[in-house]
Amino acid sequence: MKSVRQNIQWFAASCGACLLTGVLAAPAFAQDIKLGVHTTLSGPASTWGKAMVGAAELAADDVNSRGGLEVAGTKHKVVVSSYDDNYKANDAVTAMTRLISDDNISFVVGPLGSAPALAVLPMTTESKVITMTMAFSPKVIGKEFPYSFRPVITTEEFAEPQTAWVVGRLKIKRVGGLFPNDESGQQMAMATVKAYGKAGANFDTREFFERERTDFLPLLTRMFAKNIDAIDLNGMSPTSAGLIVKQAREMGFKGPIIRTGGDATADIVKVAGLANSEGLYVHQPIDPSAPKVAAYAKRFTDKYKVDMNAFSPMFYANVQVLFAAMQRAGTTTDTTKIGDAIAALSGFDSVIGNVSWTGEQRYGIKRQIDAPFYIGQIKNGKSVIVASCSTRGCE
Amino acid sequence: MSFSALLGQAVVNGLILGMLYMLVAVGFTLAFGMMRIVNFAHGEFYMVGAYTAFFLVTVWDVPFVLALLAAGLATGLLGAVFERLVFQRFYGDELNGMIVAIGVSVILQNAALLVWGPTARTLQSPFEGVVAVGELMLSRERLFALACAAVIFLAFWVVMMRTQFGRAVRALAQDKEVALMQGVRANRIYPLAFGVAVGLAATAGALMAPIFSVSPYAGVAPMLKAFVVVILGGLGSIPGAVVGGILLGLVESLAGTLLGSTTADVLQLALVIAILLFRPWGLLGRQEREG
Numbered sequence: 068m069k070s071v072r073q074n075i076q077w078f079a080a081s082c083g084a085c086l087l088t089g090v091l092a093a094p095a096f097a098q099d100i101k102l103g104v105h106t107t108l109s110g111p112a113s114t115w116g117k118a119m120v121g122a123a124e125l126a127a128d129d130v131n132s133r134g135g136l137e138v139a140g141t142k143h144k145v146v147v148s149s150y151d152d153n154y155k156a157n158d159a160v161t162a163m164t165r166l167i168s169d170d171n172i173s174f175v176v177g178p179l180g181s182a183p184a185l186a187v188l189p190m191t192t193e194s195k196v197i198t199m200t201m202a203f204s205p206k207v208i209g210k211e212f213p214y215s216f217r218p219v220i221t222t223e224e225f226a227e228p229q230t231a232w233v234v235g236r237l238k239i240k241r242v243g244g245l246f247p248n249d250e251s252g253q254q255m256a257m258a259t260v261k262a263y264g265k266a267g268a269n270f271d272t273r274e275f276f277e278r279e280r281t282d283f284l285p286l287l288t289r290m291f292a293k294n295i296d297a298i299d300l301n302g303m304s305p306t307s308a309g310l311i312v313k314q315a316r317e318m319g320f321k322g323p324i325i326r327t328g329g330d331a332t333a334d335i336v337k338v339a340g341l342a343n344s345e346g347l348y349v350h351q352p353i354d355p356s357a358p359k360v361a362a363y364a365k366r367f368t369d370k371y372k373v374d375m376n377a378f379s380p381m382f383y384a385n386v387q388v389l390f391a392a393m394q395r396a397g398t399t400t401d402t403t404k405i406g407d408a409i410a411a412l413s414g415f416d417s418v419i420g421n422v423s424w425t426g427e428q429r430y431g432i433k434r435q436i437d438a439p440f441y442i443g444q445i446k447n448g449k450s451v452i453v454a455s456c457s458t459r460g461c462e
Numbered sequence: 463m464s465f466s467a468l469l470g471q472a473v474v475n476g477l478i479l480g481m482l483y484m485l486v487a488v489g490f491t492l493a494f495g496m497m498r499i500v501n502f503a504h505g506e507f508y509m510v511g512a513y514t515a516f517f518l519v520t521v522w523d524v525p526f527v528l529a530l531l532a533a534g535l536a537t538g539l540l541g542a543v544f545e546r547l548v549f550q551r552f553y554g555d556e557l558n559g560m561i562v563a564i565g566v567s568v569i570l571q572n573a574a575l576l577v578w579g580p581t582a583r584t585l586q587s588p589f590e591g592v593v594a595v596g597e598l599m600l601s602r603e604r605l606f607a608l609a610c611a612a613v614i615f616l617a618f619w620v621v622m623m624r625t626q627f628g629r630a631v632r633a634l635a636q637d638k639e640v641a642l643m644q645g646v647r648a649n650r651i652y653p654l655a656f657g658v659a660v661g662l663a664a665t666a667g668a669l670m671a672p673i674f675s676v677s678p679y680a681g682v683a684p685m686l687k688a689f690v691v692v693i694l695g696g697l698g699s700i701p702g703a704v705v706g707g708i709l710l711g712l713v714e715s716l717a718g719t720l721l722g723s724t725t726a727d728v729l730q731l732a733l734v735i736a737i738l739l740f741r742p743w744g745l746l747g748r749q750e751r752e753g
Contacts, residue, residue, distance in 0.1 A: 113580035285718025306582040
């Protein structure tokens, strides 16, 4: 016979189990807008992944603090669910399946990398899920993928104007670069080599490396043997870029180093050190001194206790665009109407300035963000803007 | 740069790299040789050592050399705790031991990610700048790491060859039953030896922190290299880890410099396959008797 104490324990355990099951199985309210984040939350690319999660959560906080997003007279709360794709195509498919099938989500911030993005595109297109990818591959947007939007400026867009400005200013003739040995790296190599060629410099040596590599001395020795004037860091991961800067300077390389890729300034300075990173030219997707960006960066740092990566406000801006498009389309469920409303937005006042959509010429469809960007030079560990750019040129 | 200088630079880079690989691989091969545990968490203990040194130097202003020793000792202690709580149940059970080690590796890596975040950090090296020898450029911090690796390995070798603890470890590795009959107290030796193996990984992590940065994933690449090194040298063989480490460093550096990264990666793996095909017990490993 059970003692009273055992019965109480059994009852308490049953109640706990019921509560737990209830909490786990509780559906979101019918009126909720479910926003998924499909990104990389582990590994070297997680700096960008956390930036994307932060953008979605902060944008959701904004509307939830006002009682929800008002669409066609009804207020909707925004609920965010995040999944890790490990920067791998297989895991990306699993994560997207969970977002679409289990969580019934139609709006996704991500995927991050090109391989994951290409892997899930057929699925998201068939399910009419709007995605906001950071993948740099030109293949992730196109007429056949009308629900795929790219809210970041990629090498395809910024390489030519940035390189033309840097080559002209530094009078560079011979350039060398190391690229990650995957889809993103191959695409970056093509765009970067083409951009330097157009600017009048020879991209004499390009090497591909596995993303896990930490020792670049053999590859740098090989590059330096070809007497290059400058090194281009393209859009490789921040840690790899920092290690290359550090090891190149250790080997006595004194020429210019240029980052023709996504924001990685804070990480490059942390890894390479203040002295080694001094004078580096970097692509700057945002102006950190702009009041709206500075306020966003403070919110991000206050909430997550880490430095904000510059891609975060771009995704935050894109979620703002998504919410505005829902209001204009008068629906939170018809992704075709919402997608059309996103593409139709022009000069939208966002955290990163006025944004519009472009891409008809290059990709055959308006799904590429058109926003201002900048060239910075690292001085004392901080990027100081030295040129303001658009896809048409820098000045 | 002339071809001879290029070759010289590649050889020097390879030797330095090889010595660092050797230091990581020695602990890995010790754990396998003695306990038959393929410790896939070895890289994460390397990472813990790197973080320990990082915080000791940057937060508490501990001199780097002391931080190096403290990182080895503290992480070695952590390793001994893991040995008692987890690994001791899997001695001789290579498959399950390997799965458990992968589990420990994932736990440690994600714990580091949660606690310290994904951002890589760098540790200021006590030796910066380069030494120019003719056309060769030698990084001071790498030369310092090379010297430290050599001293640490020599100390480890003396302990293994000249002390009662070392003799007990070798006896257990060679024949556990005979060692037990001779009065070796395995319950005391195993956690100590596992702690030493893990401590070596942590010291290597601390030593390489100024060179390669510190992040939750800092141990992934060294772990893979250590695995290749022990396959080359022979699982369980300490001299094999030395030969394998230097060989891998030289192949990686020479092939990377002369032929490019992709070819270098292919050559390294081709070397491993060749060893497994023609000498599966490694260059200096012992051939296991069947039956």
